[in-house]
Amino acid sequence: MLCLSAFLSLPLARAEPIRYSVAEEAESGSLVGKLAEDAGLTPAQLSARRARLVSEDGRQHFRFERASGRLVVAGRLDREELCGQAATCMLPFELLLSSPLQFFRVEVTLDDINDHSPVFPEERVTFKIPETSEPGSCFPMEAAQDLDIGSNTVQEYSISPENEYFRVSYGSRITGKKSLELVLEKPLDREEHAEMGFSVIALDGGSPPRSGTTHVKIFILDVNDNAPIFTQEEYIAQVLENMPEGSVVLTVLATDQDAGVNGDITYQLSQAVGKSDSAFLIDPITGAIKLTKPLDFEAAESHEMSVRATDGGGLSAICKVLVEVVDVNDNAPELVVSSFSSPIPENTVPGTVVALFSVRDRDSGANGKISCALEDQLSFSLRPAYKNYYELVTVSALDREETPQYILSVTAADAGSPPLTSTQTFTVDISDVNDNAPVFNQTSYTMYVHENNVPTVFVGAVSAGDADVGLNAKVTYSLAPEQGAERPSCSCISVNSENGHVFVLRPLDYEHLRQTEVTVSACDAGSPPLRANVTVRLVVLDENDNAPLVLYPAQDGSPASSELVPVWAEAGYLIGKVVAVDADSGQNSWLSYHLLRATDPGLFSVAVQSGEVRLRRPVTERDSVKQKLVVLVRDNGKPPLS
Template structure:
């Protein structure tokens, strides 16, 4: 039970100390009889300390043995009771000590508290008195006088107090009685007193029975037989030189080392004066450690000595002469402590998995260090290795708290092997080591990181839906679900189209697939955001930009802008008969919606009315004469032109160019066949036009002669420039963004004026005149001076021609 006899001052002091964290709290004292069974309830620590059961459990209450190798008690966290963990034998624990005390500690965590527990082991009468010998042999001379005393060795009882030997009983006999006296050291002196003289002739030997009784209930007893042999007279007993012999020796003394020597003298002579020595009373532990030479009286070491087991040995040595007279003396041997015990490290509590976000100063373990040596040999210093983010903080005596000193990072160091070194202050000092393995628990503190800062993906148009585009990859150094990465596309639009309708991504592998077929002519490139998110709590994420470039395929055939495709109109170009070789007479213009080499066009004449008359530029599409036009060449010339791109495989388109070789519009038979669908008003206009033409016929002849004259002087005068197409034939939206198409150069290189004859509204014939960018119109050009005009001396004639053409245009 709890010792409640403490003074009031001590109770006040204990109440004050109870509020201090990391300090020793109130001491508790309990008593328990020895030899009680396991589970015996010693007391209720929870009630005595005022702690409820929940608090005992949450604070990890436990019992630690203080300086003992064996833990005799446990604490029941459910009831708070202190129970025996093993049977306690007072004699084994405390040997012959009168007071048997076992000290323990109650350890509580969060905060760390230490309560000293003193357990008094009460003696029970479980040992019987034992004599050192089963038979005591005495040789007494028959001449011994009445009252002669013969010393006997007392019995030894391992119990103490009332349970030790209390009385002796000598069996009834005719010659001896038992005399008992107390000694100074608390022992008893037994003497066999001769009450009636012996007569060797009547009885040479006799046997007596001596019984020792202890004070237990019920009492226990032990007996010894005393064998008396009647001899001649021996009237002097041995006498020791000292009443108490003392010696001290180190506990690590070698076997055979002489501790001390006892000596006794006997005044008798001969065999009556020869003294022999033997232990009259010795403990089992001392008997294992020391031996006595019966002749010399030397006590030597015969077994291992351990200061921690027993530091003082007490024994009695009896000196006996040849005929049984004896005396005894006490021998006390003190052991000196030697630093022969290494410190012992006990891991009381440890958090083996430390969160990496644990704040510096977090307590993760409690260390207890003990050394069974005494004084400075038992003083221990405890340290841990360097280069680790931990340190030991001294707490209570022999206790240390293991705390963190810096922030941990599992991605840098995932575990630690911490070696604790305990060193005592002995000479030489002894050390022990204990290694602990600590794991750093992962916390989701790293977002996924993509292997590239950005990604570029290429996919060819007309792809199959579901085909892979590219793969993104992100890594997360965190562990398990904190490091598991999932991928997703950021929800956004591309030119009004949701990204989800263009691409999809595998959430596990990061493979991006095309959802639909792409068309380079509609979508050349776009960008999407890919999000990588881990599975931590809360999750962390990062994103990366993926640029998707659509590669062109040759999937568009060339489109011919001029001449217009058949069926829309019948375009006919008039070529004067005076045209000479290598003169530009027309041009085929085509574009291709593809890009790059897929839009590189080449032109070829696949069929011609007169194959040797015209040729076409492979890359320009310009139609030129190969020779001068002769009178034998047919008036109507039809050219079938093929326009082919440079793709693989190449695509092509064809058109027909209609050329009319004539110098006089009136020679064209088709002008006479006017459409009857034009109405009466149109007919009137045509009649007026024909009259006008007739009126100026003579002027036209003059102009024609002048033109021929000028052509002879300066060939290719009229067809010196490139023929161009009216802008009405050019689609306003045909333009190549990359500058690789054909239309931009065409539109920038040519401007056109058309000169039509009467009936031009219904006729497909035309006479074209070209000029380059940056020049004046035809009428302005013809007004230039001779130094600027290439026509030279034909300025006046040309002016007349221009006036005539303007008239035709007005008509």
């Protein structure tokens, strides 16, 4: 509980991110910042809490040195590759610590360096200019493009060698976009110069500056005095990223007031620098721009290109075309698991974090808005952790004996139409703790043994089960010490500790011990161990091991008993009674009396049940004055004793 309180008292993530900046193309191992110091952590904490870097896209541009706490460059960083022409290139990630869980948001801004030279779309440009062109006439050119940004991109243009007929103009149009033009400085004379050539140099503002060159060839023509004019300076089209190949994006249109060949216009498409694998082509006659392959919003949200319209006399005009790619819901959400704990003990407190994962969707807008749900679970729930991170936590007590394993399905769905989903399955095993005592399969046991038994005779077994597993369910048996003196313990009984078999160790005598009770304890091997007790009653069964004992007449070696019978006694006269007992019980002690021998057997009778001796007939003068009787007393055992 103290650990849980300490964990809950810690902030999960720092409110403000830790920010650094580093120049692109910095060497691997270059220092970005002292991250541990800025996060307020010591090297010992970094190692103990298994500090590591986690990024949304899974790519690691930086390396974190646990020993020193420094954040260094992990590999080559190309700002143009990572961020394109964006004004700011920021690489976010998180510093993740475990035990307890904690985040530090880190943002590293990648500064641009002047590592790209300006590049013209065409190495050679040809103009056909009529000699009637007036000074001040402008001839548009494709501007050079530089993948760098800010001051490192193109700043100025010049002509080399300097030319008395032309100068270069680079400025902003009304629309705010900069244009490059050749400006005629003085009238042309085809007869004096039928053609001329020079280079246009683009210079960026880097230190040192970089340059790019295109060669211009000018042919002086005689007549065509009207250049094509586009209906718009800039065309903008919006295209769904799932439009099929061959679809028409838009159609540009230029007109020329000249007639005949000088008014015939053809169109030529020019892509941006570095876009050799163009997704567009233009019909040179109609100006229809078509797709050569499907677009991908996630790869590029827009495409900029230029179209040159050239008439038959060589005059041309340029317009810009901007194709904005409209996102469709073609990317399912992605779940990235940062940490997962399984198995977890069944005594885990509610609120324990089982898994940490992040979700992302490469689509934008509603198509990239993600919601997460946990399917049909009462023992676990999802809760937002930070930004796009979620925690899978316990919400109620767990019982391994009831549910040893949970299969949890987390579904991430975007808000597209129709929505796309992804499912991540977490299999959480519940480990056992010793929370169940053994339970006997009977509330008490009664076992039987015949007296005069052989030593160590098996009389029965006790059995207890334990709902736990492993050592927590391993049950051993023992005799529990008796409490108090009202029931002395019996040393004649033992129990096998492994299987619960009960044995009588020595022969017993029913006449001395008819039953006894012991307490058997079942104990598991958990820590601490749990136990249960049960009463075992041992009943001794009688054996016919005692012959009848005649109490009267006495059988102690004295002379035989004498009885007097008057001569007038009639039949049925009671002469005497034989009295006997048997130490056995039950039918083994049922006695019967029999006249075994007599001087005159016909004169006497013995009652079988009572042992009474009576006359069967009156005494006569012929009868002997002295009669001797032998009475047999026999029990009902098998075999009987007498």
